[in-house]
Amino acid sequence: MTTIAPARTTSLLEVSGVSVTFDGFRAINNLSFAIGPQELRAVIGPNGAGKTTFMDIVTGKTRPDEGTVVFGEVPRSLLRMSEAQIARAGVGRKFQRPTVFEDQSVSENLMLALKAARTPWRVLFWRETAKDRVRVAELAAQVGLADHLSRKAGELSHGQKQWLEIAMLLAQEPRLLLVDEPAAGMSFLEREQTTALLVELAKTRAVVVVEHDMEFIRRLNCKVTVLHEGSVLAEGSLDHVTKNPQVIEVYLGR
Amino acid sequence: MTRTFLARNPSTLWFLLVLALFTLCVTVLAEGFGIGLIPTAFVKVLGKTLCLCLVALAMDLIWGYTGILSLGHMAFFALGGYMTGMWLMYARTEEIVVQALAGSPIPPTPEEVAQGVATQIFGVVGGSDLPVVWTFAHSAFLQLPLVLIVPGVLALVFGWLAFRARVNGVYLSILTQAMTLALTLYLFQNDSGLRGNNGLSGLQNLPGLADVPQSTLSILFFLASALLLAAGYLLLAWVTSGKFGSALRAIRDDEQRLRFLGYPVEGYKLFVFTLTAMVAAVAGAFYYPQAGIINPAELAPIASIYLAVWVAIGGRGRLYGAVIGAAFVSLLSSWFTGGMAPAIPLGFYTIKWVDWWTVLLGLAFVLVTLFAPRGIGGLFDRLPSPRRHGAQLGPDDGALREKEADA
Amino acid sequence: MFRFLLPLAMAVCLALPALAQTLPEVVEASRAQIEKPSRQTVGPVIDAIASTGDPAAAALLQAWADRKLGVRKADGVFFLLEKAPEGWALTGLDGAAAGTAPTSDITDLKPNAGVRELIGAVLVQFTLTDPDPAQRTRALDAIARSPAKAQLAPLRASIEDEADPGLKARKEHLATFLTLQFGDDSATRVVAIESLAGDTALDVRAALNPLLVTSRKVAVALPQGVNIAATLTPGKDIPREAAYDLLVGAGLAPARLTLADQKAALAAHLENGAVGGVPLAELASQQLRDAAYEALEKSGQVPAAATDAEVAAALEAHVFYDQYAEPDPAVTDAARRTLASIETRVGLMTAADLGLDALSLASIYFLAAIGLAITFGVMRVINMAHGEFIMMGAYTGYVVQQMIPNYTVSILVALPLAFAVTFAAGVAMERLVIRHLYKRPLETLLATFGISIALQQIAKNIFGTQARPLTAPAWLDGALSFNDIISISYIRVAIFLLALLFLGFFLWLMKRTRLGLEVRAVTQNPAMAASMGIDPDRINMLTFGIGSGIAGIAGVAIGLFAKVTSELGSDYIVQSFMTVVVGGVGNIWGALAGAAMIGGFQKVIEWLNPSNTLAAQTYMILFIILFIQFRPRGIIALKGRAAGD
Structure with a gap:
């Protein structure tokens, strides 16, 4: 199971034949998935379908029992890399619950996320430059937090934290973005903005969105992958998969 | 934001001012140089307290900032003490041996001196050869770097093993405690090469300075300790400022998130663990010559727990809090246990503070943990402070929200 | 006199089998030694008397040893003396009564204790055939204590007629020992040596080792x-x-x-x-x-x-x-071979004994850790004062023993009382401190440290710093011995049984009771449990109380073999936590496996380096630190999401 898939210029991430078992429970079962370098993809599926575990595997939090995960134009296996290495390779992840460093200011959060050297020694001697501050201000402006730079992240509203986290992801300049339920807890207007942002982002990089909200996915207008019991049940446009009788049975019908 | 480091960290400036003032006062009042209002013994206590403040700073960096409750930093502190102690004891014994051998008609060879020193030092544990660990003890030039190297390497190896295995939280605390216990038990053995439970003694005598009275030496040590504390404070304030400090606090609050930002969290932990171990060792290297004696009981796990107590009472996550806690609790402790506190007669029972101080300290610690997690340092937040500029220093209104999030 | 007598006596002794002097001749020849014996030189004389084969020799030696041998001042004739109203009743060496004499006519001989001991050793061979089995046993004991060549023949002779099978076996055994040392020719000695192959008794090795000096x-x-x-x-x-x-x-x-x-x-x-x-x-x-x-x-x-x-x-x-020292190579070769075969068996048995030791140490650790397995393993509450609860239990046992002098009764009272005391302490601590710190494990750790420091000092203030005894009842004294090597003290057996009992209790409590169900519900999802009508506060309080109570009982058990001091708890706390962590948190079988591993490992290190238990503990802790590298979640790890992060 250690054979590396042949290089394919069409896909940035290629997951093939991956399985994970937790205490006898097969969370992911022979899952295969591929996404191109500039593509927006929605992943849907009922609770327990393995959406979060899938993201855990790609980001290195969970090690699969078998299968391969290959990333990049020059394909590199992610399985031997640590979470931090994977993140530095260009995989960004946005969690379901907004996770920002609440004890630190918005600008500190963004500075942390800014693409720069990450080793302790380099960070110790790193001092912010005017360019960094401009970049932070830009990012904050992009997500509407320009006026809150010196506030503690813990003081922000739930929606603002979501936006801060997205700004932190952008600061990382990832080539693959994994977004877990971005619309949760957002107002209608914010959803609109989020949709626009995700579509915009997918023009320059790969974006995988895990979402429950069908309306939100419809607005994304992209290819959809349906997960069920740890493997891909159907793949295609939203209209295509919603007509699939199996999908209707396990997910939409109820 | 382009202001100087000190301007951005006004608390550092204040701290240095207070420390300088305090040092000046003590020097002027001391027996050694000044008008003799402060006896030598108390100068030593103050000097030792400054060293304890330094190790508390290290503890604050590793625990208050990075969130790793290490119960092993007093072991590094004591190891630092052992390293200087070996040189001091060797040099001192060498002087004595040379003096004794001077009586013979033939001048002694270096081998004879070394043999005499070995017998003198190790006679008490039934040995007459210098163990391997004393290889460098004859030379300050070779031995003193070990103050940094030995605890540093130990911390590096232990930290690498522990952090690599992703041991964290209370597990790490217990593991560090186990490390401390292992080291203590090892040093208690007679064949550890460090004189077993006898430890090293006579460390208050500096080689070549036999004629200088202790009153002068004590004030010299006091000044050195103050300088060291100032340097340590500056170093740690610099480390905790900027992005590195931000990353450390991020590790404390959510290390997994920081990992997904691409930071090698284990490397940071290892760096901080080793750095603080070395700072602790330097503090110990200056503490034990003032204490005069060191033995394995000094690094028993309980010592490291007291260190955590000081930092918690002083207020963790802020450097001056650690200093306040260490100074306040250790001075109070020596006041109570020194028999200076008046006993309280209750009629049926008399409370002698020598016996009951530890109980009081334990309970005070519980109360601080429960009701004042920010410790004494937290009081500063309540003062309306005109000296503050720019971003706020400690937890503020946002902390309330944080607390809710925790509950 | 010495110069003259010593060679003479030696010659007499060595030449005895051939010469077979009669008793009166020997007595006459050794008159000076008999009258004024010295421990250093009298040995050959005694042997010579014994070797005459004269039945009267035994009577003579017995009388001599009992200070009932005398010399008539007038003519120097020896008599056996017996107290009589008019002085001494005399009996000749040939056994014939010889009337009485006033005490002033007779010099009664008073050999010192050393000489009497030597006489006793020789007399043994005469008592080997004594009708009283107790006497014969005593004789055999005496031979085993100080074996001598002269004993061999009478011992061999007495085997045939020995009625008591136990004594007979022992006589044969002793005869073998004597033969391998004093046998007439190398062949018989080699046979005797080789007959011992595989016998692991201590006395066998003690008999063989001198041959190889x-x-x-x-x-x-x-x-x-x-x-x-x-x-x-x-x-x-x-x-x-x-x-x-x-x-x-x-x-x-x-x-x-x-x-x-x-x-x-x-x-x-x-x-x-x-x-x-x-x-x-x-x-x-x-x-x-x-x-x-x-x-x-x-x-x-x-x-x-x-x-x-x-x-x-x-x-x-x-x-x-x-x-x-032994000149005969055949004998030394045989002894070496035999000892080697014995060593192999001894090695196996030592391993078995080590296993028992490890088992008992493991049960102590398990006992100390089982309370933690509840508070730390199930509730995830770090209680650093757990060791002090163990100490409180031990002191409870001590106080009870001060009030109830009967050890059996006092232990029976102390066990539930210790449970009650520490249960109450645990509940109080949970309500006052731990409840406010749930989900802040590091602070729980610190707060309970504070309590631990305070409790330890309070104990010191009340009971002083010296160790207090907690005495086990007499029926727990002694040891269960399988042979000279494998044995285990009854206290340790009792502790092992207690550990088993608690394992059973724990399993029953968690798997079969309503409380166990509710505990598991509360630990897995407190909010859900609360919505189903379970009061999480009450459950947490009870669980913590039970965990603490078990620590109290463990304290009584540990106090039985360790001295009760205020530091008793802190001696066990690190090991206890290690047991739980190494075994795998949240799993009682993990705690059991952890205890077995730590106990076993510590015993093995102690065996490798018996002089240094401090080093053993150091290495054990190092081993644990390394072990966690390979199994960070313990031996029995919960996998996947259930393990949490």
């Missing part, structure tokens, strides 16, 4: 006719210095010049601030000292010291060897 010797050439154990090569089997010292000791080489001697010699020849032309100030180096000494040697002022080359030559010219 060696002494280190040196000679110009390997001597013939001695039983050589091994020849030694200097520098390999024996350090060169030791070999040379041996040469010096044997007078075969001149002593080497020690540095101290050299210095003294130099000091003695100090002239005009220089020695042998070397200025005094330069003598602070070994090289120049050697030069100065050489100069002195050349001028003949000091004797020549052996140089390195001479030492090497001397070592080359001699052979070094270990020589057996």
Whole structure:
């Protein structure tokens, strides 16, 4: 199971034949998935379908029992890399619950996320430059937090934290973005903005969105992958998969 | 934001001012140089307290900032003490041996001196050869770097093993405690090469300075300790400022998130663990010559727990809090246990503070943990402070929200 | 007198079987020794008397030993004495009554204790056939204590008629021991030695080992006719210095010049601030000292010291060897073979005994850790005062014993009382402190540290710093012995049983009771449990109380074999946590596996380095730190999401 898939210029991430078992429970079962370098993809599926575990595997939090995960134009296996290495390779992840460093200011959060050297020694001697501050201000402006730079992240509203986290992801300049339920807890207007942002982002990089909200996915207008019991049940446009009788049975019908 | 480091960290400036003032006062009042209002013994206590403040700073960096409750930093502190102690004891014994051998008609060879020193030092544990660990003890030039190297390497190896295995939280605390216990038990053995439970003694005598009275030496040590504390404070304030400090606090609050930002969290932990171990060792290297004696009981796990107590009472996550806690609790402790506190007669029972101080300290610690997690340092937040500029220093209104999030 | 008597007595003794002197002859010949015996020289005389084969010899020796032997002053005839109203009732050595005599006519002999002991040892052979089995047992004990050649024949003779099978077996056993040491020819001795193969009893090894005693010797050439154990090569089997010292000791080489001697010699020849032309100030180096000494040697002022080359030559010219005290190589070979076979078996049994030791240590750790398995393992509450609860239990046992003198009753009272006391303490602590710190594990750890410090000091203030005894009832004294090697004390058996009992209790509590169900519900999802009508506060309080209560009972058990001090708890707390962590948190079987591993490992290290238990603990902790590298979640780990992060 250690054979590396042949290089394919069409896909940035290629997951093939991956399985994970937790205490006898097969969370992911022979899952295969591929996404191109500039593509927006929605992943849907009922609770327990393995959406979060899938993201855990790609980001290195969970090690699969078998299968391969290959990333990049020059394909590199992610399985031997640590979470931090994977993140530095260009995989960004946005969690379901907004996770920002609440004890630190918005600008500190963004500075942390800014693409720069990450080793302790380099960070110790790193001092912010005017360019960094401009970049932070830009990012904050992009997500509407320009006026809150010196506030503690813990003081922000739930929606603002979501936006801060997205700004932190952008600061990382990832080539693959994994977004877990971005619309949760957002107002209608914010959803609109989020949709626009995700579509915009997918023009320059790969974006995988895990979402429950069908309306939100419809607005994304992209290819959809349906997960069920740890493997891909159907793949295609939203209209295509919603007509699939199996999908209707396990997910939409109820 | 382009202001100087000190301007951005006004608390550092204040701290240095207070420390300088305090040092000046003590020097002027001391027996050694000044008008003799402060006896030598108390100068030593103050000097030792400054060293304890330094190790508390290290503890604050590793625990208050990075969130790793290490119960092993007093072991590094004591190891630092052992390293200087070996040189001091060797040099001192060498002087004595040379003096004794001077009586013979033939001048002694270096081998004879070394043999005499070995017998003198190790006679008490039934040995007459210098163990391997004393290889460098004859030379300050070779031995003193070990103050940094030995605890540093130990911390590096232990930290690498522990952090690599992703041991964290209370597990790490217990593991560090186990490390401390292992080291203590090892040093208690007679064949550890460090004189077993006898430890090293006579460390208050500096080689070549036999004629200088202790009153002068004590004030010299006091000044050195103050300088060291100032340097340590500056170093740690610099480390905790900027992005590195931000990353450390991020590790404390959510290390997994920081990992997904691409930071090698284990490397940071290892760096901080080793750095603080070395700072602790330097503090110990200056503490034990003032204490005069060191033995394995000094690094028993309980010592490291007291260190955590000081930092918690002083207020963790802020450097001056650690200093306040260490100074306040250790001075109070020596006041109570020194028999200076008046006993309280209750009629049926008399409370002698020598016996009951530890109980009081334990309970005070519980109360601080429960009701004042920010410790004494937290009081500063309540003062309306005109000296503050720019971003706020400690937890503020946002902390309330944080607390809710925790509950 | 000594010079005359000693060889005589020796000759008598050695020649006995052949000569077979009669009792009166022997007595007459040894008159002086009998009248004024000395412990150092009387042995052969006693042996000679015993070896006459005369039945009266036993009576004579017995009387002598009992201070009932006397000499008539008038003619020097020996009589056995018996107290009579008019003085002594006399009996001749031939057993015939000889009337009475006033005490003033008779010198009654008063041999000292040492002499009487020697007589007793010889008398043994006469009591071997005593009709009273108790007497015979005593005789056998005496032989085992001080075996002698003379005992062999009577012992062998007494085997046939021995009625008691136990005694008979013992006699045969002893006869073998005597034979292998004193047997007439090497063949019988070898047979006796080989008959012991595989017998692991301590006395067997004690009997065989003396046969293999060696002494280190040196000679110009390997001597013939001695039983050589091994020849030694200097520098390999024996350090060169030791070999040379041996040469010096044997007078075969001149002593080497020690540095101290050299210095003294130099000091003695100090002239005009220089020695042998070397200025005094330069003598602070070994090289120049050697030069100065050489100069002195050349001028003949000091004797020549052996140089390195001479030492090497001397070592080359001699052979070094270990020589057996036992001259017969067949015997030593047989003894070596037999001992080797015994050692193998002993090794196996030691391993078994080590296993038992490890098991009992493991059950102690398990007992100390099981309360933690509840509070830490199930509730995830770090209680650093757990050790102090153990201490409280032990002190409860001590206080109860002060009030109830009967140890059995007091232990039976102490166990539930200790549970009650620590249960209450646990509940109080949970309500007052821990409840406010749930989900803040590091702060729980610190707060409970504070409590631990306070409790320890309070105990010190109340009970003082000296250790208090907690005495086990008499029926727990002693040990369950399988043989000389494998044994285990009853207290440890009891603790093992207690540990099993608690394991059962824990399983029953968690799996079969309503409380266990609710505990599991609350730990897995407190909000959900609360919505189903379970009061999480109450459950947490009870669970914590039970965990603490078990610590109290463990304290009583531990107090039975360890001294009760205020530090009792802190001695166990780190190991207890290690047990839970190594085993796998949240799983009672994990705690069991952890205890077994830590106990076993510690015993193995102690066995490898028995003199140093401190080192054993150090290595054990190092091992645990390394172990966690490979199984960070413990031996029995919960996997996947259930393990949490």
